[in-house]
Amino acid sequence: xxxxxxxxxxxxxxxxxxxxxxxxxxxxxxxxxxxxxxxxxxxxxxxxxxxxxxxxxxxxxxxxxxxxxxxxxxxxxxxxxxxxxxxxxxxxxxxxxxxxxxxxxxxxxxxxxxxxxxxxxxxxxxxxxxxxxxxxxxxxxxxxxxxxxxxxxxxxxxxxxxxxxxxxxxxxxxxxxxxxxxxxxxxxxxxxxxxxxxxxxxxxxxxxxxxxxxxxxxxxxxxxxxxxxxxxxxxxxxxxxxxxxxxxxxxxxxxxxxxxxxxxxxxxxxxxxxxxxxxxxxxxxxxxxxxxxxxxxxxxxxxxxxxxxxxxxxxxxxxxxxxxxxxxxxxxxxxxxxxxxxxxxxxxxxxxxxxxxxxxxxxxxxxxxxxxxxxxxxxxxxxxxxxxxxxxxxxxx
Amino acid sequence: xxxxxxxxxxxxxxxxxxxxxxxxxxxxxxxxxxxxxxxxxxxxxxxxxxxxxxxxxxxxxxxxxxxxxxxxxxxxxxxxxxxxxxxxxxxxxxxxxxxxxxxxxxxxxxxxxxxxxxxxxxxxxxxxxxxxxxxxxxxxxxxxxxxxxxxxxxxxxxxxxxxxxxxxxxxxxxxxxxxxxxxxxxxxxxxxxxxxxxxxxxxxxxxxxxxxxxxxxxxxxxxxxxxxxxxxxxxxxxxxxxxxxxxxxxxxxxxxxxxxxxxxxxxxxxxxxxxxxxxxxxxxxxxxxxxxxxxxxxxxxxxxxxxxxxxxxxxxxxxxxxxxxxxxxxxxxxxxxxxxxxxxxxxxxxx
Numbered sequence: 095x096x097x098x099x100x101x102x103x104x105x106x107x108x109x110x111x112x113x114x115x116x117x118x119x120x121x122x123x124x125x126x127x128x129x130x131x132x133x134x135x136x137x138x139x140x141x142x143x144x145x146x147x148x149x150x151x152x153x154x155x156x157x158x159x160x161x162x163x164x165x166x167x168x169x170x171x172x173x174x175x176x177x178x179x180x181x182x183x184x185x186x187x188x189x190x191x192x193x194x195x196x197x198x199x200x201x202x203x204x205x206x207x208x209x210x211x212x213x214x215x216x217x218x219x220x221x222x223x224x225x226x227x228x229x230x231x232x233x234x235x236x237x238x239x240x241x242x243x244x245x246x247x248x249x250x251x252x253x254x255x256x257x258x259x260x261x262x263x264x265x266x267x268x269x270x271x272x273x274x275x276x277x278x279x280x281x282x283x284x285x286x287x288x289x290x291x292x293x294x295x296x297x298x299x300x301x302x303x304x305x306x307x308x309x310x311x312x313x314x315x316x317x318x319x320x321x322x323x324x325x326x327x328x329x330x331x332x333x334x335x336x337x338x339x340x341x342x343x344x345x346x347x348x349x350x351x352x353x354x355x356x357x358x359x360x361x362x363x364x365x366x367x368x369x370x371x372x373x374x375x376x377x378x379x380x381x382x383x384x385x386x387x388x389x390x391x392x393x394x395x396x397x398x399x400x401x402x403x404x405x406x407x408x409x410x411x412x413x414x415x416x417x418x419x420x421x422x423x424x425x426x427x428x429x430x431x432x433x434x435x436x437x438x439x440x441x442x443x444x445x446x447x448x449x450x451x452x453x454x455x456x457x458x459x460x461x462x463x464x465x466x467x468x469x470x471x472x473x474x475x476x477x478x479x480x481x482x483x484x485x486x487x488x489x490x491x
Numbered sequence: 492x493x494x495x496x497x498x499x500x501x502x503x504x505x506x507x508x509x510x511x512x513x514x515x516x517x518x519x520x521x522x523x524x525x526x527x528x529x530x531x532x533x534x535x536x537x538x539x540x541x542x543x544x545x546x547x548x549x550x551x552x553x554x555x556x557x558x559x560x561x562x563x564x565x566x567x568x569x570x571x572x573x574x575x576x577x578x579x580x581x582x583x584x585x586x587x588x589x590x591x592x593x594x595x596x597x598x599x600x601x602x603x604x605x606x607x608x609x610x611x612x613x614x615x616x617x618x619x620x621x622x623x624x625x626x627x628x629x630x631x632x633x634x635x636x637x638x639x640x641x642x643x644x645x646x647x648x649x650x651x652x653x654x655x656x657x658x659x660x661x662x663x664x665x666x667x668x669x670x671x672x673x674x675x676x677x678x679x680x681x682x683x684x685x686x687x688x689x690x691x692x693x694x695x696x697x698x699x700x701x702x703x704x705x706x707x708x709x710x711x712x713x714x715x716x717x718x719x720x721x722x723x724x725x726x727x728x729x730x731x732x733x734x735x736x737x738x739x740x741x742x743x744x745x746x747x748x749x750x751x752x753x754x755x756x757x758x759x760x761x762x763x764x765x766x767x768x769x770x771x772x773x774x775x776x777x778x779x780x781x782x783x784x785x786x787x788x789x790x791x792x793x794x795x796x797x798x799x800x801x802x803x804x805x806x807x808x809x810x811x812x813x814x815x816x817x818x819x820x821x822x823x824x825x826x827x828x829x830x831x832x833x834x835x836x837x838x839x840x841x842x
Contacts, residue, residue, distance in 0.1 A: 136590045202602070204624075206578075213586045215668060216579050216661035222668040229665060230571060231603065232626040236829075240720055248719055249632040250625040252573075252603045260621055267639040291585045292598035347566070347611035347620035352599050364617055478599065479608025481620055 096327040098266050099336040099490065101276075102183025103431045104175040107319030107418045108144035111156075112178055117435050119417060120443045121463070127303040127315045127419045133285045137294065142303050143285055144317025144419025146171065163224040167318075168207050169234040171424075172199065172282035175320035176238055179278060183324035184334065187242070189276070194330075196246040196274040197239060198265045199322075200257035200281035202289065202423045204231030204250075209287035234282055246274050252423065254477030255386070257281050258321065259426030259485055263343045265325050275330035280322030280427035289422065290316060296353060304389030304420075305447040306413035307398065307459045314388040317419025321428035336490040338434045341375075341470070344368025348480035354392045359400035361482035362386075362474065366404050369484040375470060377405050380486070382442060384433040384473040385459070387413020388420055393476065398455045408457040410464070416446035426475040426483065433471045434487055440468050492638045492701050493708035493839060495649065498556050499793045500525050500548045501695040501781050502679075511797055515780060515808035518679045521672060521691040522658060523782040527551060534613075541596055542609075543574035545657040545696075549606040550613065552696040553651055557614045560700045561649060565619030565640065566607045569633035569654040571626045571785030572662060573603030579661035606655055619650070627826035628717050630654040630786040634834070635715060641703040653698035654789035663692055671783075671827075677753070682779045683810055685753035693782020697789035708839040710796045713737055718831040723763055726831065730767050733833050741767060745817035746798065747774040748791050750824030752783040757828045764823050775811035788824045788832060795820045799838040 105112070108126025109119035119126070130138045130145045146153070153170040154160045157177070180190070189195055206212055211223035232250035239248050247268060251260045258281030265277035283289075293299050293316060300313035325340065346368065348361025355361060370377055385397055394413075401408055414432045415421075421428055436442060442464040451458035469489055476482045499505040502523035503515050516526070525548055530539055533554050539547065549568075557563060572578075578601035584593050599605065604622040611620050619640055623632040637652045666672060673689040682691060701712070716733045718725065734740060747768065749761045765774065775798070777791050794803075801816045803809055822834040 206582075209582055209585055212579075213582055215665055216582070218664050218668070226665065227669050230626050231624040232571070232629075236626065236719075243720070247632075247635065247717060248625065248628070249623060249635075250629075252622055252624040253607075253620070254602055254604055264621070264636060267636075267643070271639050271642055273635075273639075287585055287590065288582060291590055291593055292581065292595065295593040295595040295598055345619050345621065347608065347617050349611040349615050349617045351612070352605065352608060353595070360617055477604070478602055479604040479620075479622075480611055481604060481608065 095270050098269050098325050098340040099328065099331045100323050100338045100340060100434065101326045101331050101334050101336060102179045102324030103337060104178025104182060105321040105428055105431050106146060106171055106174045107421055107428060108146055108317055109417050113431060116432060120435065123446065125303060125417050125446055135287050135290055137290050141299055141301060142315055144315060145285055146318055164228050166205050166207050166225060166228050167284035168201055168204060168282050169237050171284055171320040172234040173238060175322045176278065179322040179324050185324060190242045191245045193245040194275040195244060196265065196268050196277040197244045198249045198261040198277060198279045199235040200251040200261045200423045201231055201234060201283055202252055202254055202257060203283055203286045205229040205233035206288055207284045207286040253481035254479055255422055256426055256475035256477040256481045256483045257423035259475035259483035260345060262427060262430060262485060263345055263483060266340055266343060269325060269327045276324060276326040278322050278324055281423035282320035283318055283422040283424050285316055285318045298390045300389060303447060304416060306387035306389040306416050306445055307394050307452055308448045309450045309453050311389050311394060314390055315419040317421040319418065319421040319424045319428055321424050321431050323427060323430060338437060338487045339490055341488050342369040342373030342486040344484045346482045348482055350480060353478050355396045355476060357396065359396045361480055362397060362400035362476055363403055365482040365484040366400060369472065369486045373486045378407060380409050380470050380472050381468040382436055382471045383409055383411035384429045385411045385413050386474045386476045387415055389415065395452060395454060398452050398457060402455050402457055410442050410460045412443060412445035412460040429473050430485055433473045437468045437471045437487060437489055440465055442466055492641050492712045493705050494699050494710040494712060494796055495702050495708055496556050496560055496700040497793055497796055498552045499695065499697045499790060500527060500552045501790060502526065502693055503780050511802050513806050519676065521676055522663065523679060523691065523693040524658060525694055543577040543600045545574040545655050546600060546606045546609055548696040549655040550610060553610055553653055553698040554613060556698050556700055557651060563616060563651050564648045566610050566616060566651045567633045567637045568607045568622045569630035569786050570603050570622065570624060570656060571629050572656060574601045574605060575657055575662045576659035577601040579659060627785045627830045628832060630789045631715055631717055631832045634712060637701050644703055647704045649700055649702035651698060652701045654786035655696040656694050656784040656786045658692055658694040679779050679782065682753040683751050683776050686755050688754060688756055690752035690754045690783035693784045693787060695781055695790055697793050705839055710799050711837045711839050713835040713837055715832060715834045720829055721831065726763060727767055737835055742769065744768065744819055744821045745773065746820045747772060748795055748820055748822040749774055749776055750778060751776050752778045760825045760828060773812050773814060775809055775813045779810055780808060788822060788834065791822045791824065792834060795822055795836045
């Protein structure tokens with residue numbers, strides 16, 4: 095079976111518009127969660143968000159798209175990260191056209207990020223808006239496919255908060271089964287009234303910046319962004335610089351509740367074990383876990399339990415959502431990239447704002463910057479609908 | 492990948508043998524809503540009340556399959572839009588209550604992965620679970636995902652594979668202003684020969700048990716291919732390439748299942764496809780039964796499986812040129828000339 099290498103990465107979130115800016119933010123402990131500047135909502139005053147610090151117009155300007163009125167914020171965020179990833183991997187326009195190049199994206203809000211316009215169009219109020227043909231979850235995927243003439247398999251996944259982790263999974267399987275030589279994988283989501291009101295109705299939004307794994311945590315902070323990785327088979331990567339190897343992935347369903355995880359962490363334990371089995375290593379070789387760590391009472395307690403069940407000696411773990419907020423569909427691929435930054439730089443970044451760790455377990459997340467030799471890292475993503483996915487990456491020497 | 496069992500909730504009475512045995516419904520309006528089974532045996536009343544139509548009909552089609560087959564190892568779904576009625580109901584509340592205090596039911600039910608999650612929950616299935624939302628190719632991507640999962644399995648493994656799409660007034664409106672539906676009323680049995688722009692709207696849930704084990708299989712999915720943004724020359728080349736990759740020539744195909752939807756702007760693609768085959772090639776349509784919706788190639792696969800098993804002879808609703816029970820079927824569907832797919836299906840023991 096073909097090995098799978100990461101040969102390119104691109105990311106945009108509240109803490110940076112490039113992968114390098116993300117590294118700098120992690121090293122300096124910069125948090126992107128604050129009062130929203132561009133998101134218009136009654137909650138813009140009351141809550142804090144991991145908002146990408148640019149207006150829709152600015153984002154379009156960076157990407158030469160100001161004339162295209164039908165392009166949504168989700169699409170332009172996706173495009174920004176996509177371009178960085180293919181540039182980083184040196185994928186030519188010609189290679190993108192090949193039927194051996196696939197593109198697997200993901201989003202939860204997709205093209206429905208402009209709630210007011212969608213309301214008018216769905217209820218036939220007034221003239222159709224600019225976005226009348228942009229609402230589907232796959233809208234950003236198809237626009238990017240068309241812009242770059244992508245010739246191979248194209249897909250969009252929505253498994254809620256684990257969406258882009260499953261895009262990585264799907265892309266990896268395309269390479270392993272010989273259906274593609276290279277796959278651009280990831281996801282994008284923008285802050286929208288739809289999701290903000292949805293999470294608010296579930297009463298899991300924190301008023302202040304989220305405090306993952308803190309005993310007194312009070313919910314999650316919504317973020318936005320996009321992140322893409324270029325996966326290539328060993329043959330396709332050739333002598334190219336290999337950033338990391340994707341060694342294992344596991345997918346399971348918690349089969350417990352539509353919007354919470356089971357107390358005994360059935361789904362998370364399964365997905366982590368499946369990823370370990372595929373990697374073929376014992377748990378004690380995992381040097382760092384990038385946790386799902388949303389900051390909700392339910393997720394963090396359950397995930398801590400899962401980590402303490404799987405690992406006899408708990409490896410360092412953190413939630414980088416304490417920097418970026420929860421970027422929903424983008425979280426899986428964004429956190430895969432942040433995990434790889436830790437791995438390749440041999441650096442562990444503190445989980446922000448965890449003052450008194452969860453009492454029910456002995457373990458606590460990383461609380462200060464540490465330099466440490468890292469070889470294997472795990473990234474977890476769990477979503478509504480019980481969708482759990484774990485990924486394991488290792489260094490390329 | 493072998494297809495072991497199947498079930499469909501559609502605008503025809505497909506959850507019993509009624510439709511297969513020859514009865515079909517002619518609709519005089521452009522919205523073809525599903526004929527739903529009684530859910531009382533399948534879904535507890537307390538759960539049913541809170542379920543949107545997509546989740547409800549998906550469970551109605553899927554749960555009996557899960558219950559009557561060996562334990563499945565996972566669930567793979569395709570849906571372009573998921574539970575739209577709930578989605579836009581929630582959206583309407585956001586606007587009408589100015590983002591006030593809202594109840595989460597609509598939000599949780601509206602996420603496209605709600606069906607796969609609910610099915611996992613109701614059948615206590617902790618296995619592989621993915622939902623593809625790739626617009627008009629969402630079901631094709633779900634097939635590909637299932638194929639890859641089964642290829643990677645060393646033991647006897649099976650999955651629930653399916654697709655769901657619901658009509659709501661809202662998505663009907665959105666597609667209407669996007670120019671996707673006919674402005675004049677047309678009966679579904681006149682759809683294929685229509686000479687105007689747009690199609691008529693349908694919905695449905697179609698579910699399959701797929702397995703890497705050939706025992707008692709109803710059909711075998713040989714392969715599939717997606718093509719995006721092609722020109723017409725591409726299509727012919729890509730068809731030939733697809734057949735060659737699967738060791739076939741055009742003469743090996745016994746029957747084409749065509750996705751004609753009566754939209755005069757795009758139905759010429761099917762004429763082009765037929766021209767790649769011998770003039771006497773047999774073919775049938777399917778959207779005259781269920782209308783147009785993003786994942787209706789799942790219904791085409793349901794139809795193909797029944798045809799491979801000798802059904803639908805002398806069915807009075809069949810349109811096309813169909814005489815002999817086929818052994819190899821090519822399903823071809825396209826959406827607005829932009830997204831195209833081939834699905835190659837065979838009877839499990841051809842020749």
